[in-house]
Amino acid sequence: MRPHSLWSGLKVWNPGKSTWLNRATNAGVQRQAGVHLSSPSPGPQVCIVGSGPAGFYTAQHLIKARPDVQVDIYERLPVPFGLVRFGVAPDHPEVKNVINTFTQTASQSRCGFYGNVNVGKDVSMDELQQAYHAVVLSYGAEGNRTMGIPGEHLDGVYSAKDFVGWYNGLPSCRQLNPDLSCDTAVILGQGNVALDVARILLAPVPLLKKTDITAPALEALAKSQVRRVLIVGRRGPLQVACTIKEIREMVNLPGTKPEMVAADFEGIADALTAVARPRKRLTELILKTALEAPGEKEQERRRAALRSWGFRFYRSPLEVTADPSGTRVGALTLAVNRLEGSAEAARAVLTGEQEVVPCGLVISSIGYKSLPMDPKLPFDPSRAVVPNSMGRVTEAPGLYVSGWLKTGPTGVIATTMNSSFDTARSLLEDMGSGALDLSAHKAGSHSITSLLENRGIKAVTFSDWEKIDLQEISRGAAVGKPREKVLRVEEMLELAHT
Known part of the structure; x- marks a missing residue:
């Protein structure tokens, strides 16, 4: 997971000044x-x-x-x-x-x-x-943790570490040059880094222009054709590894709307009585976003949205398959899981079912x-x-x-x-x-x-x-x-x- 803002009392950086404030000298x-x-x-x-x-x-x-x-x-x-x-x-x-x-x-x-x-x-x-x-x-x-599945060598498959390094200016990732000409991107993993990547892929370019994102990344994102981002996890809503702040940012991201699968949330509301308050609040936000009918203002915002994002739960990657060229990502085959156990101890077990998600970009956010x-x-x-x-x-x-x-x-x-x-x-x-x-x-x-x-x-x-x-x-x-x-x-x- 990436570092998170949990600080108070820090001196604030002023971009208008030529240096960091309050430095010791002599x-x-x-x-x-x-x-x-x-x-x-x-x-x-x-x-x-x-x-x-x-x-x-x-x-x-x-x-x-x-x-x-x-x-x-x-x-x-x-x-x-x-x-x-x-x-x-x-x-x-x-x-x-x-x-x-x-x-x-x-x-x-x-x-x-x-x-x-x-x-x-x-x-x-x-x-x-x-x-x-x-x-x-x-x-x-x-280092990057590899998925260990066929096809992960294809063009269009990246680790989140390298993708983040690309838009943040890590010299070793300078020439990554990801192809963002596809409609659908799939991110494997549901931690804060995964949500960071999803947000950057879908954020309005005028917002990004005010940040320290690198110039090449900003240019590529301005031309991006990615309109849909799926954030895939092998377990369920009660096991997501991100924090509530990151989910709120996705929910409120201008120009986007949520796209969830109602079946992924069966029985989740009943299970909330047995979980700790932070996890309960986080899951309630996901449930509300996925299942509740939005108010009139939110409905209007969603109708106007040109981009979408959504969690996909109980899914594990099985294979990346190529497009007709044979060199680039064309689709991702996912195994459908069920859970054994409960809460953090729950294990994902294969059901034997599979589904294929057409996509042109796969980003693996399964850990450093x-x-x-x-x-x-x-x-x-x-x-x-x-x-x-x-x-x-x-x-x-x-x-x-x-x-x-x-x-x-x-x-x-x-x-x-x-x-x-x-x-x-x-x-x-x-x-x-x-x-x-x-x-x-x-x-x-x-x-x-x-x-x-x-x-x-x-x-x-x-x-x-x-x-x-x-x-x-x-x-x-x-x-x-x-x-x-x-x-x-x-x-x-x-x-x-x-």
Whole structure:
């Protein structure tokens, strides 16, 4: 699931200004500009791999809790913030306000940021462990879970991760160029990411023009012929993984109307008496949208709608079949399921029935998965996580893990925050108890930056990132958007190092 907005009291980003508000300066800026003390800090040296929410929340807790700790964050891309930048939907700018908190952390004199550093390639894990007292892996879930069905290789089949990366400006997804010339799109999965994708596919272009969606995506969506989006799940209305906010946004999306199958809701109203209030409210909203006769105003709105969306429950993908060309999606065959058990424990069981849905676009939103960084490090391939106890990596002293690499890709941004704080607390406990040996001198970033320079790798500091940030905001302002993202790594580096 993507990060969700559960925050209050955050400083708000002002797109009209040339920078983020309330940044710390002086020592923090000097450090980010590359001005280092003549020798490393005598305190504990901690390295974090990954600059998404898990990495920054871990760093924030460590720096606040221990005044002598030095934390350095290494990031593969030249730009920070991970899924807050590349996963949050463009029309959810409020969720991105957490960047203000992360910026304050990065501006601390005891926090270093080194972008454009690919750990495992530019610098090894062994080298990081030699340079730091502790290493925290927080690089998230970069892989896709495959459907494992015939035809998923056809043109027109995409993972939600890549599709979201395309419209959010992830450099590796820049050339995705999805064909949106079909009438019907099918999204497999019913979590928040699935609803984000459905909403972006159907949203009026004038609304998207006010967001930080990328220019190529905006152009493609303006020409899109997609008029119908089906959001398919293997279980029922009581098991959908999205939140009520996302459903409300679909219900109220201008220019669209709901399209449901009444049979999918048989017996659901009676079952609501036994479920918790949040789930009950969410399901009642789906039931009302699907089954209740709308009022006169809503009827008028639906009659005028040119696009439609709908949940399809109790369905699992069996096969993607090609169109007459033999290379593109022509239809999706779905198995019809029934449920055994109840509530969250309910399992989907095949009935033997099938149905075929003609479509030209299939987007699989069945989950992200983490990948191992180094074959020598512990990794559980079945769960796609690093085995750990409260963030301590199993049988690997001095190595820790936070975020989705620790827990699997689940929860909202507050979940990631709490999990990252737990990891930081484990690390701090080990420092205090002596379980983590702090007696040895560690050179920290001083030795790593020397290695990188010798290898021709030019790291991007946080002040370098701010140059990219300013350029994106300036380009966005010119076209009435909060920012126009730079899409190519090469251009990011040019901007950072000028």
